[in-house]
Every structure is written in structure tokens, then in C-alpha cells.
Amino acid sequence: MQQQQVRQFVERYLATFSAHIVESHPDYFTVKLPVEVDKDIGNRPFYWSWVDKMNLAYQPLVLTFTFHPDCTPEGLRSEHLHIGATRMQQIFASAKKHGSFICMYEQQGGLLGNAGKRRSTPLVPWLGMNLKISLLCDKRRDILLYLGINLHQPRLVTDFTSFLFSLSLTPAIPDYYYTLDRKVTIQEALQMAQQEVEHTLEQEDQQWAEEARTRLREELAILEAYYEELARREPENQQTNTDEAEEEAGQPEAQPSLEQEALHPEPDPAGPTSVEQPVSFDEYRASGGRILDFLRTNGIQITPREEVNQAEWKKSTPDEERQRRKDELAWQYEPRIEVSFINGGLFYLSSVPPLMRSSKAKSMRHLPASGRIM
Numbered sequence: 001m002q003q004q005q006v007r008q009f010v011e012r013y014l015a016t017f018s019a020h021i022v023e024s025h026p027d028y029f030t031v032k033l034p035v036e037v038d039k040d041i042g043n044r045p046f047y048w049s050w051v052d053k054m055n056l057a058y059q060p061l062v063l064t065f066t067f068h069p070d071c072t073p074e075g076l077r078s079e080h081l082h083i084g085a086t087r088m089q090q091i092f093a094s095a096k097k098h099g100s101f102i103c104m105y106e107q108q109g110g111l112l113g114n115a116g117k118r119r120s121t122p123l124v125p126w127l128g129m130n131l132k133i134s135l136l137c138d139k140r141r142d143i144l145l146y147l148g149i150n151l152h153q154p155r156l157v158t159d160f161t162s163f164l165f166s167l168s169l170t171p172a173i174p175d176y177y178y179t180l181d182r183k184v185t186i187q188e189a190l191q192m193a194q195q196e197v198e199h200t201l202e203q204e205d206q207q208w209a210e211e212a213r214t215r216l217r218e219e220l221a222i223l224e225a226y227y228e229e230l231a232r233r234e235p236e237n238q239q240t241n242t243d244e245a246e247e248e249a250g251q252p253e254a255q256p257s258l259e260q261e262a263l264h265p266e267p268d269p270a271g272p273t274s275v276e277q278p279v280s281f282d283e284y285r286a287s288g289g290r291i292l293d294f295l296r297t298n299g300i301q302i303t304p305r306e307e308v309n310q311a312e313w314k315k316s317t318p319d320e321e322r323q324r325r326k327d328e329l330a331w332q333y334e335p336r337i338e339v340s341f342i343n344g345g346l347f348y349l350s351s352v353p354p355l356m357r358s359s360k361a362k363s364m365r366h367l368p369a370s371g372r373i374m
Helices: 003-016 035-041 047-054 085-099 160-164 187-201 205-252 258-263 283-287 291-297 319-331
Strands: 020-024 029-031 060-065 102-106 123-134 140-150 155-158 177-180 337-350
Touching: 003 085, 003 258, 020 160, 020 258, 085 291, 123 160, 140 187, 155 337, 205 319
Parallel strands: 102 337, 123 177
Antiparallel strands: 020 029, 029 060, 123 140, 123 337, 140 155
């Protein structure tokens, strides 16, 4: 995604919320954020909780976005937007939240539609869905499906998004148009989409799954060989530890260490030297004393350090560790399939999309750079 594409996406995102552009420049623009955008990308959660609780007037947030790091406007506090910027990720998340489902109507004959013909035109309801099929193991491959399901008469077409881009769509129903009833429920449409997904998977070569299972068996064989060798060496380690323990038992008791002598010093025959302490804290500080010493002298107890009970710690046995690693390898290499919903919408169309089978479903690596995801 180039910088020009980043700017186009941000401008489309802001135009969707009718954001007010204060200043537009080839290298940057200044925008006054609407309420929905401010809550999503403004990073002011405490401000909004205070405004909502006190029922105060909203003070719009004004931001300046630049798209070239060397072209920063003078006298303005700006933020460089690029594909990896945190603010850009917030914009993507906001667009996904608000734009995951839409409702659009087809309009023919330009802006006037059928106003000159004075004849009503029916609009057929279609459910459009963009799905992603992920083939997962230690590798990954994604397949995109652009499905369109006729909700008036049961019919399913593929590459529905490409067909929508060729139409003139509007969020409000045009004059002299009316919508037909939906005879297919959403649950039935989802079942049709599920059948199409299963049909797509049946046409896929299953060699990737067999290769993943082969790699899994190889990794498990290496793991078993490692723990078998570890089990053979364990009796030798146990014998070595036993010999070391016997040698330590035969040695005489060690003399008291210097640390023990420091903890239990011998009493001074001359007796402790009495030191006169200042009466107040200010006098103690004036004499050059430390705050910590003053607190100890006046009976403030030192907070003891947390004691960790080493007996509660339990080391994993070789069998437990081996099973854990087996589970990790199974999660990494075991082939599995995930189907996720990207976005979709309800479209009322007067045009009829061509019937295409899912054998022409595109993989992620075959998509153009611009993409066709709605």
C-alpha cells in the first residue's frame, strides 16, 4: 500500500463520516474529527467518559495528517500516516467496525434514475458476503470467496463483488423504485454459502494436508528419539548424584561461615556505646542523619521481604514435558481449515449478475494489488 493509496483510503474513511476538512494540501490535510471518529481514533477515553457523564458540549479534535516525512507543515503539529503507524491501524479497526455490513440500492439512468420514464422498477434483494477460507498447518494459504445470494429466488453466484463495482449504488432507495419481498431467510442463505464453501474445498488439492501430516510424524519421531536417549542416560545421572551425596555425608562439619558470624557477632565487653538521638525529625535532618535511620530509631518496622516457598515449586517430569511438546507440535503441524467472515451487505439490484462457479475462486496470492474486498 503506497502513500498515495494510504491518503485515498483515509480521505474515503473521513468522507464516510462527513468529516470537515479544514485545510487540504498535496502533502498534508487538517481535519476536524466527528464524534464517531474521535471515539475510535482520538485516544481520549477519559475525556469522553467525562463528557458523557456530565452531559457537556463536545469540543472537536483537530488533527493534521502528513503523508511524506520530509514535507512537514511549518507552525502545525502534524502526524505522519503510513501503513505501519498506530493511528493507521486504529483507522483500519474503525473502518472494519463500522463498515462490516452495508445496505445499498442500484440506481440506473444517472442521477435522475427513472424520473423521466415515470415507471417503477423492481429491485431484487441480494445478500453479498466476502469470506476467507484459511488452510492452516505450519504454513498458511488463504482463499477468498465473493458470494452473492438471491433472497427473492434461491440462486448463488460467485465473484459478486466485481459485479457490484460495475453498478451505480446509493445508500437510499431512488425514486420510482420498489423492493421485492425476501423469500429466502438469512439462515437458508447461510446454508447455501456453507455448501459453496464445501464445494470449493472439495475442488482443492489435499496434498498440502498429507505433507503437513508427514512433517508432523517426522517431528514426533525426532522428539521420541530425544526422550528415549534421555531415559537411557537417566540411571547414570542418578548413580552420579548418589555418589556425590555419599561423599558429602562423609565430610566433617564445616566451620561457621563469615556470614553467620556477621549475623551473630560476639558481644562487646565494653558494652554498647550510647548515642544521643535528636528529639525531632527536623533536628535529626539538620544534624545530617538519614530518614531511614530516624524511622528505625523511632520504632518504624522494616517491611519484610516476601518469602518464596521453594517447596511449592514442582519441576516437570520428563513424561509431562514430552507430552507438552507433543501438543505443541500437533497444534503447529496438524492441518485444519478456518472460515471467517470479512464483510458483506444487503443489495437491492435491478441488474442480474452472471452465473459463475466457485472453481474460479481466487487465492490471496492471485489478487491484484488494489484488491476487491469491500
